Amino acid sequence: MKIQNLTNNITLKRPLESGNEEQLQTVREVLANVRQNGDAAVKGYGAKWDGVLLNELRVSPEEMSEAVSSMDAQLVEDLKEAALNIRAYHDKQKRQGYQLNLENNSWLGQRITALASVGLYVPGGSAAYPSSVLMNVIPAQVAGVERIVLVSPPGKDGKLPAAVLTAASILGITEIYKIGGAQAIGALAYGTESIQAVDKITGPGNIFVALAKREVFGEVAIDMIAGPSEIAIIADENAYADEIAADLLSQAEHDPMACAILVTTSERFAEEVAEEVENQLTSLPREAIARKAIENFGSIYIAETLAEAVQAINQLAPEHLEIVTDNAEAVAEQIRNAGAIFIGRYSSEPVGDYFAGTNHVLPTNSTARFASGLNVDDFIKKTSVVYYTKETWAQNSPKIARLARLEGLEAHARAVESRGWDKGDESSGSN
Amino acid sequence: MKIQNLTNNITLKRPLESGNEEQLQTVREVLANVRQNGDAAVKGYGAKWDGVLLNELRVSPEEMSEAVSSMDAQLVEDLKEAALNIRAYHDKQKRQGYQLNLENNSWLGQRITALASVGLYVPGGSAAYPSSVLMNVIPAQVAGVERIVLVSPPGKDGKLPAAVLTAASILGITEIYKIGGAQAIGALAYGTESIQAVDKITGPGNIFVALAKREVFGEVAIDMIAGPSEIAIIADENAYADEIAADLLSQAEHDPMACAILVTTSERFAEEVAEEVENQLTSLPREAIARKAIENFGSIYIAETLAEAVQAINQLAPEHLEIVTDNAEAVAEQIRNAGAIFIGRYSSEPVGDYFAGTNHVLPTNSTARFASGLNVDDFIKKTSVVYYTKETWAQNSPKIARLARLEGLEAHARAVESRGWDKGDESSGSN
Numbered sequence: 001m002k003i004q005n006l007t008n009n010i011t012l013k014r015p016l017e018s019g020n021e022e023q024l025q026t027v028r029e030v031l032a033n034v035r036q037n038g039d040a041a042v043k044g045y046g047a048k049w050d051g052v053l054l055n056e057l058r059v060s061p062e063e064m065s066e067a068v069s070s071m072d073a074q075l076v077e078d079l080k081e082a083a084l085n086i087r088a089y090h091d092k093q094k095r096q097g098y099q100l101n102l103e104n105n106s107w108l109g110q111r112i113t114a115l116a117s118v119g120l121y122v123p124g125g126s127a128a129y130p131s132s133v134l135m136n137v138i139p140a141q142v143a144g145v146e147r148i149v150l151v152s153p154p155g156k157d158g159k160l161p162a163a164v165l166t167a168a169s170i171l172g173i174t175e176i177y178k179i180g181g182a183q184a185i186g187a188l189a190y191g192t193e194s195i196q197a198v199d200k201i202t203g204p205g206n207i208f209v210a211l212a213k214r215e216v217f218g219e220v221a222i223d224m225i226a227g228p229s230e231i232a233i234i235a236d237e238n239a240y241a242d243e244i245a246a247d248l249l250s251q252a253e254h255d256p257m258a259c260a261i262l263v264t265t266s267e268r269f270a271e272e273v274a275e276e277v278e279n280q281l282t283s284l285p286r287e288a289i290a291r292k293a294i295e296n297f298g299s300i301y302i303a304e305t306l307a308e309a310v311q312a313i314n315q316l317a318p319e320h321l322e323i324v325t326d327n328a329e330a331v332a333e334q335i336r337n338a339g340a341i342f343i344g345r346y347s348s349e350p351v352g353d354y355f356a357g358t359n360h361v362l363p364t365n366s367t368a369r370f371a372s373g374l375n376v377d378d379f380i381k382k383t384s385v386v387y388y389t390k391e392t393w394a395q396n397s398p399k400i401a402r403l404a405r406l407e408g409l410e411a412h413a414r415a416v417e418s419r420g421w422d423k424g425d426e427s428s429g430s431n
Numbered sequence: 432m433k434i435q436n437l438t439n440n441i442t443l444k445r446p447l448e449s450g451n452e453e454q455l456q457t458v459r460e461v462l463a464n465v466r467q468n469g470d471a472a473v474k475g476y477g478a479k480w481d482g483v484l485l486n487e488l489r490v491s492p493e494e495m496s497e498a499v500s501s502m503d504a505q506l507v508e509d510l511k512e513a514a515l516n517i518r519a520y521h522d523k524q525k526r527q528g529y530q531l532n533l534e535n536n537s538w539l540g541q542r543i544t545a546l547a548s549v550g551l552y553v554p555g556g557s558a559a560y561p562s563s564v565l566m567n568v569i570p571a572q573v574a575g576v577e578r579i580v581l582v583s584p585p586g587k588d589g590k591l592p593a594a595v596l597t598a599a600s601i602l603g604i605t606e607i608y609k610i611g612g613a614q615a616i617g618a619l620a621y622g623t624e625s626i627q628a629v630d631k632i633t634g635p636g637n638i639f640v641a642l643a644k645r646e647v648f649g650e651v652a653i654d655m656i657a658g659p660s661e662i663a664i665i666a667d668e669n670a671y672a673d674e675i676a677a678d679l680l681s682q683a684e685h686d687p688m689a690c691a692i693l694v695t696t697s698e699r700f701a702e703e704v705a706e707e708v709e710n711q712l713t714s715l716p717r718e719a720i721a722r723k724a725i726e727n728f729g730s731i732y733i734a735e736t737l738a739e740a741v742q743a744i745n746q747l748a749p750e751h752l753e754i755v756t757d758n759a760e761a762v763a764e765q766i767r768n769a770g771a772i773f774i775g776r777y778s779s780e781p782v783g784d785y786f787a788g789t790n791h792v793l794p795t796n797s798t799a800r801f802a803s804g805l806n807v808d809d810f811i812k813k814t815s816v817v818y819y820t821k822e823t824w825a826q827n828s829p830k831i832a833r834l835a836r837l838e839g840l841e842a843h844a845r846a847v848e849s850r851g852w853d854k855g856d857e858s859s860g861s862n
Contacts, residue, residue, distance in 0.1 A: 075837055078830045089539050089815075092529045100520055100788070108520050108788050113767055115801050127839040163837055199801045221801035243849045250846035285841045332816065336544055340815040346824035346850055347817045350843040354834040355827060357531070357539050358815035370546050370630045370652035372813040382803040384520075384771040384789035385763065386778045393777035396786060399509045403785040406506055406594055408558040410716045412781040415681035418674045419777055 001274040006301040012230050012259045012316050019211045027182045027211040034186030039193045045183040051156045059176040067165035082355045083134050083170055089357030090142045093376035106392040109385035114144035119188035121203035124153035124180050128161030135360050136202050137171050143379035153180020185212035189220045227364040228257035232318035234309045237266035239324040245276030249290050256292035262300045263309040270300045310334045317368035320349050339368045432705040437732040443661050443690045443747050450642045458613045458642040465617030470624045476614040482587045490607040498596035513786045514565050514601055520788030521573045524807035537823040540816035545575035550619035552634035555584035555611050559592030566791050567633050568602050574810035584611020616643035620651045658795035659688035663749035665740050668697035670755040676707035678779055680721050687723035693731045694740040701731045741765045748799035751780050770799045
C-alpha cells in the first residue's frame with residue numbers, strides 16, 4: 001500500500017462507470033419493449049439473461065415458507081435482531097407536518113405524505129444480499145409506504161436466495177417478483193399485466209440496472225446511483241495496525257474500484273498498517289478483488305497534525321469514515337463531510353453494514369458534501385397548503401398584485417384582484 | 432376552452448423540453464471551456480450571448496445601493512414583507528439531529544449539517560424575477576448555508592435588474608455575479624479564478640441552463656429540473672366563474688406549454704368559465720402565450736361527483752391545486768398528490784407565488800406523486816454516527832460476522848473479529 005505525505009490535492013474520486021453507447025441502446029430497447037409488451041417482454045429477457053423462463057413471476061407463499069424453513073435458525077435470529085435495530089434507528093426519523101396560524105384565521109401548512117408505492121431492486125448473481133432488503137425496506141415502512149415491492153433476478157433454478165426471501169418474510173413483505181436487469185426496472189416504472197407500476201425505485205444493481213434507473217427517472221423517482229464503496233480512516237499511533245488493516249480490506253473486498261484510505265499522524269504506524277494489509281490480503285477469499293482495489297485506490301497519508309487530517313477528510317467527503325484516535329468523539333465533532341462516521345476502536349465499519357441500525361446505503365464519490373444516506377425522508381413528500389380568509393386577502397391583495405406586475409405577470413395580478421367584495425360574502429369557498 | 436367528461440385517462444404530462452443534440456454539444460463545449468479557462472471563458476461567452484464584455488463579473492456595493500435606491504419604496508416594503516412571510520413559513524422546517532442511546536454506553540446518532548455553499552441561478556431576459564431570489568435564498572439561509580451565491584445574466588448595459596438586486600440586498604446577499612447560461616453553471620460547478628465552486632446549484636433557467644445543470648449533476652447537487660407550470664382547480668357551481676377563469680389564465684400566461692385544468696361537477700359552471708376565459712384572454716398583455724397554453728393544454732372536465740374529481744386530481748398530481756367548493760378544507764384532506772394546495776375562494780394561486788410564505792418552486796409534470804417543493808431539507812444533509820463500546824462489540828460481533836459471511840464477505844467478518852481482548856483495553860479509541 002502506497003505511503004505518502006498528505007497534500008492539498010488528494011481525492012477519492014474515481015471515474016464513474018457510466019456505461020457505453022451499446023449498453024445504453026440495449027437498455028432503451030429493453031425499456032421500450034417492456035413498456036409495449038409487458039409480461040411477455042419481461043419473461044423473454046429473463047429467459048435470455050437469467051437462463052430461466054418463468055411462467056409465474058411472483059414468488060409464491062410456498063416458496064417463501066420453504067426458504068425461511070431452509071435457513072439456519074441462528075441466522076434468522078441475527079437478521080431479526082438487525083431488523084429491530086434498523087427500525088429503532090429509523091423510527092426517530094419519522095416526521096410530522098405543521099400548521100402556521102396567521103392573523104384573521106388564515107393559515108399555512110406543510111403536509112407530510114408517504115409515497116404510495118416503492119420498488120426495491122435486490123441484486124442477484126452469485127451472492128445473496130439480505131442486508132440490502134433490510135436497509136431499503138425498513139425506512140420505507142417507517143415512512144408509511146403502503147405498497148413495497150421487491151424484485152431480484154432468479155438463479156438458473158428459477159429461485160431467489162433463501163436469505164433474501166427470509167429477510168423479506170421477517171419484514172412482512174409478500175409482493176416479490178423474480179425479475180432482474182433493465183426489464184425489472186421497466187416493469188416497476190411502467191407496470192405490466194401482472195406488476196403494477198410504483199412511484200419510486202431504490203436499490204443497487206449492475207450497470208444495466210443503473211442505466212435503466214437513469215432512463216426512467218422523471219417517470220418515477222429513483223434513489224442515488226451509487227458508485228464503488230469507500231472507507232477513510234483517521235488513526236493515531238495508539239490504534240492497532242492489524243485492526244485498521246482489516247477495516248481497509250473490508251471495503252477493498254467489495255469491488256476492484258473500491259477505495260481505502262488511511263490518514264495518520266504516525267509514520268511508524270503507517271508502515272505497520274501497510275505491512276498488515278499485505279499479510280492479511282493473502283488469506284482473503286476475495287484476494288484478487290481486494291488487491292486490485294488496494295493497488296489502484298488504496299493510500300496511506302501521513303498528516304503533520306490531526307487538524308490537517310480532519311481537513312483532508314472534509315475535502316474527501318468519504319462514504320464511510322472511521323476515527324480511531326484519542327478523543328475520537330471530539331475529532332468526530334470536527335467532521336463536516338462524511339456519509340457515516342464510526343467512532344473508536346470497537347465501531348468497525350461492518351458494524352454499520354449489517355447490524356447497528358444506521359443505514360448502509362450511503363453517498364459515494366465525494367457526494368457526502370451535499371447528499372445523505374438512505375433515510376425515511378426518501379420515502380415521503382411534502383405538500384404546502386395555503387388558506388387565506390377574506391380579511392387576509394383584502395389586506396394583502398394590493399401587495400401581491402404589485403409584486404406580480406413588477407415581474408410583468410398581469411394575469412397573476414388580476415387573478416388576485418378578481419375576488420370582489422360586491423359579489424356577496426357567503427359564496428362557496430369563502431369559509 | 433375544451434369541455435369534456437372526466438375519464439380515467441386524463442393527464443397533464445407534456446413532452447419535456449429535453450434539448451436537441453446540437454444544444455447538448457454546445458453546453459458540453461461551454462462547460463469544458465469554463466473548466467479549463469475559467470474567467471476568460473465565462474467573460475467570452477458573456478460577450479457573445481449577453482452582448483456585453485464585463486471586466487468585473489461581481490456586482491459592486493455601489494451597484495447594489497444604486498439599485499435599491501432606484502426602487503419604488505412601496506415595492507421594497509412589499510418585498511420585505513414577503514421575505515418575512517417566507518422566512519416564518521420555512522423556519523418551521525428547521526431540523527435537529529438525534530441520538531439513540533443503546534445499552535452499555537453505546538449510541539447511534541444522526542447529525543444534520545447545512546451545505547457549505549449553494550449557487551442560485553436567477554433567470555434574466557426581458558423580465559426581472561425578485562420572487563425567485565426570495566424563494567431560493569430563504570430556505571438556504573434557514574438551513575444555515577454559510578455561503579450563498581447569486582448568478583444572473585446581465586442586460587446589454589452590463590447591469591442586473593434593480594428588483595433582483597434589491598431582493599438580494601433585503602436578504603443580505605452580497606456575492607452576486609453577472610453571468611448566465613451554461614457558463615454560469617460551469618463557473619458554479621467547477622469554480623474559476625474569481626468564483627469559488629459551490630456544493631449545490633438551484634433555480635430555474637432556459638434549456639441551456641437546464642442541460643448544463645444535468646451535465647454537472649454528481650459533481651455538485653442540483654435541484655429538480657422544472658417543467659412548465661400547471662394549475663388544476665376543483666370548483667363547484669357556487670364558485671365565481673370570473674375568478675376561476677382568472678386563476679386558470681394566471682398559470683397560462685407563464686408559458687405556451689403551461690397547463691390549466693378545471694374539474695367541476697357543474698356543466699353550467701363549466702360553460703361559464705370557458706366563456707370567461709375567452710373574454711379575459713383578449714385583454715391580457717401576454718395574450719398570445721396564454722392563448723396557446725389554453726388551446727393546447729387547457730381543459731375543463733365535468734365530474735359526476737366530487738369524489739371522482741378528487742380521484743382525478745390524485746392521478747394528475749398537479750403542481751398547484753385550488754379547491755373552491757363547499758367544505759373546501761374537507762376536500763383538501765382527501766388530496767394525496769399535489770405540490771401545493773390553495774383552499775377556498777380567497778387563496779388564489781398567486782398568493783403563494785409571491786407572498787403567503789410557502790415556496791413557489793414546486794414539482795411539475797405529475798412528479799408531485801413523489802417529489803416536494805423546495806424546502807429547508809434541500810439545503811442540509813444527514814450523517815449517521817455509530818459509537819460502539821467494547822461491551823457492545825463483544826456482545827454483537829459474532830452476529831455481525833455471521834451476517835457478513837452469509838453474504839460471502841469474509842473480510843467484513845474478520846474486520847469485526849479483529850478487535851481482540853488480548854491486546855489491552857486502554858488503547859486509543861477504546862474510550
